[in-house]
Amino acid sequence: MTTRAWVLHPDIQTDRDRRDAAPALEEAISLGHALPGLEVAGGQIVRLPRAHPGHLFGTGKMDELKAVFEAEEIGLVLIDGPVSPVQQRNLEKAWGVKILDRTGLILEIFSDRxxxxxxxxxxxxxxxxxxxxxxxxxxxxxxxxxGGLGFVGGPGxxxxxxxxxxxxxxxxxxxxxxxxxxxxxxxxxxxxxxVPFPIVALVGYTNAGKSTLFNRLTGAEVMAEDMLFATLDPTMRSIDLPHGKRVILSDTVGFISDLPTQLVAAFRATLEEVLAADLILHVRDVSHPGAEEQAQDVTRILDDLGVREEIPLIEVWNKTDRLPEEDRLALTNLAARRDEVQTMSALTGEGVDALLVAVEEALDDKRSRKALVLPFAAGKRRAWLYEQGVVEEEEQADDGLHVTVNWTQRQARAFHDL
Incomplete structure (x- = not known):
């Protein structure tokens, strides 16, 4: 059975972290569409001088909205923002509908995905x-x-x-x-x-096109729809770069502004694939009007997760096929002047080859020489060094094998983990 829903974006003037109301409402409506069994009948921005502590909205606005809900036969109201338990109870009583705030809606979507x-x-x-x-x-x-037996006088x-x-x-x-x-x-x-395969993690705002890019690069059939949170669980596949180097590509859950704190904590393990990455591809939907704000949200969450600054990052400006020709050319020229930016369309495949070359170059770590002393019993570690092709010189001494290696930072980390 389908429930008719209405989306409200409270634009509270006193909120210091106010987002641009129009794209925020559009995103909230997209969140509603992402939940099965919901028919989003419409939505609107509600400008408020301040949030009413008991009802969120003033009485006049509540009456006005109630008339809309009755006319549209609305059974669920999605409020794009935090709603206190008291506000929720009072609004449900006044309107005779179920209320779901932004956090509750995102949790519902995650539960379904x-x-x-x-x-x-x-x-x-x-x-x-x-x-x-x-x-x-x-x-x-x-x-x-x-409960409470009354012996100690407590209320139970x-x-x-x-x-x-x-x-x-x-x-x-x-x-x-x-x-x-x-x-x-x-x-x-x-x-x-x-396994000496570098990990390349795809991150980005939800619906930026990560899964479409993942599918194009790997040939996998990961759920990729024009829908928020199409991917939830991390998916990993190996791919070969132009000159034969093999890497593991990881697709992750999309980020979103005002991500509920419960979810940042709960999904830390899922996003830990990013912490283990050798390269991060930050996929951005450059056709979106709020592309800059979305990029800032992703950067903020990466910082919250403690992503090391030394992990190289390439910005992938995706969905260029949606831009007018003049804007697309201007963006391509701007990206050409920045080493860490690639423009492309995961949908059409334009720019994919150049992206793979950039990934290969970014993973070509600078090598450094290191003198190691291996005990005679460390046969497995010595064999690993030879498998990697990093040994330049080896001499036997009384205290063990003196080995000179020329390796990358990744190989050095992997060796110390053996």
Missing amino acids: ARTREGVLQVEMAALSYQRTRLVRAWTHLERQR ETQIEADRRAIDEQLTRLKRQLDKVVKTRELHRAARAK
Whole structure:
């Protein structure tokens, strides 16, 4: 059964972090379309001098909106921003509809998209953390007391406290399960580290075209739709670059502005593929009116995740096929003057070959010489050095084998991890 939804973007004048209202509403409507079973009937920007603590909107605006919802037969209102539990309860009562704020909507989408065990666990944890914050006078039935024998004169345990404790216990169980899954992923990552294949991670704002690019480069059939959060779980494939160098390409979940803090924490393990990368491709939709703001959001999240500054990054200006010819030429000329930028269209394939060459050049690390002393028992490490083709000289001495190597930073890291 399809539910008719209406999207509201509160444009609060006193909010210091206000986003440009028109593209913000467009993005919120796209979020609504990304959730199955919803028919987004429309949306609007609601300009507010300040947020009303009890209702978010003023009484006049609430009456006006109620008339719209009744006329349009709306069953769900998506509010593009944070809504307190009290505001949610009061609005649902006044309008007779279900309310979902931005965080709740993103959690719903993530829940629908999660496929791997890790993804499902992370979504459950994020949803429980969010739910826990809603247990503050959200519903009147949660305020009644229960239990308590009366011996010590205490009022007993309230329903809110009981529910919060139940959520905490469930979160603890899920965290244990997730820790096991993450350890398994770390083992896989450690196994990959022994394989001398660099990891190239695709990152970018949601719907920037990462999965389309991933499919074009790998020939894989990853879900790629003109839809927010089409990809949730990380997908990895190996590809060969023009001169035969093999790399592992990783597609990651799309970033989004105002990403709920619960999700930043919950999806850290998923995004840790980025932390292990040798090269990051930041895919940008340059046809989007808010392309610069989106790029800043991605950079901010990468900083929050602690991505090392020494990981090289190439900006991939994607969807150039959507630009007018004059704008496309201007953008191409601008990119040509910057080494770390490539223009392309993942949809048509234009610029893909040049991107692969740029990836190959970025991964051609500078080599440095190093003198090593290997114990005679370190046969496996010595064999690995020869497999890598980095040994220039070897001499036997009383204290072991004196080996001179000429290697890349990646090979040095991999050697020390052996």
